[in-house]
Amino acid sequence: MKIENVFKISVLVLFFNLIVACNSNQDKLIKKQYFIFGTIIDVLVWHDDEHLVNQALTEVETELNGMHSQWHAWKDGRLHEINHALRAGESFELTDEEVQFIQTTQLLSKQSLGNFNPAIGELIHLWGFHTDDYPITEPPPSESEINDFLAHMPNMEEIVINNNQISSKNPRIWLDYGGVAKGYAIDKAINILKKHGIENAIVNAGGDLRSIGSKGDKNWKVAIRKPNSEDVLAVISVQGDESIFTSGNYERYKEFNGKRYAHIIDPKTGYGVEEIVSATVVTDNGTKADAAATALIVAGTKSWQKVAQSMNLDQVLMIKSDGMCVATVKIMQRLKQSDLQCETVN
Ligand code: ADP
């Protein structure tokens, strides 16, 4: 299968009507850009008090930078300490917020029927994906290394949290939150904005975004486009608090002997996924949307509908490696300015 020939969907915020908007309206749109998580994060806020917005955004920036350094899957920081303790069979004291986050990911993993499994950090490490340098060109792990991991496959249910003490009986657990970090960060950013009384905003991390409120008397509009192209595939008018996330299986990959191995790994087989190129999900928060997009790619054409049902998702759009797409009726009904022809399901 030639995944490189197929486009990845990503999302771009469009500023429709900006040119024709009157000055007072333009004054209310505040745009800021940050570089965190190796990603450009665009924040758009519709508000008339720029000073208050700047205060809120300073807090957002500090919080997200802290999260990036503390929750890295393979560099020093809080998550590294947690993983170290779990793999040594020791317990570790978590903050209340950490308890809440880890429990949320346990639930998401369960609802995804194990397709989203952030406990497989060791496998991701084995494949060489714990690096900042792409593409990776070292050989893939041997079959026996993969089989050995599969025989001890960790899952999120093996994590026990009691009075903020986290522990596990499986020393092969290695938490890697790469599949959900962006979603969680965006949720954090939105919560900080809300705390400062900001009710109309979009936080967009390289195409994955959450919106709240509206842009004045209009809905925020978001374009789904082909990467490296200005071609707009479709436009979605975002209604209030919604998150739109896309996972793609080929942007980060290992290439060896002419074969590409995706960085999204199927915990059932131990190998990178090939069948689905991208999965786009619309739901009500970033953490869930991010985990779900990863889970749906892993589930593939055979089981994605089961996973969507179990995660209570009704807006999904998947692009297959043959370039065909399949989507739920509900997301298709929302796509405007689109000539996308997708097989639809309810
Ligand atoms: P992207 O944002 O790159 O499109 P994802 O949100 O799907 O992709 O995140 C991919 C990352 O998730 C990988 O780099 C790895 O850290 C982690 N990951 C890979 N496979 C899984 C899986 N089955 N479950 C949970 N996390 C995974």
Ligand code: MG
């Ligand atoms: Mg994800």
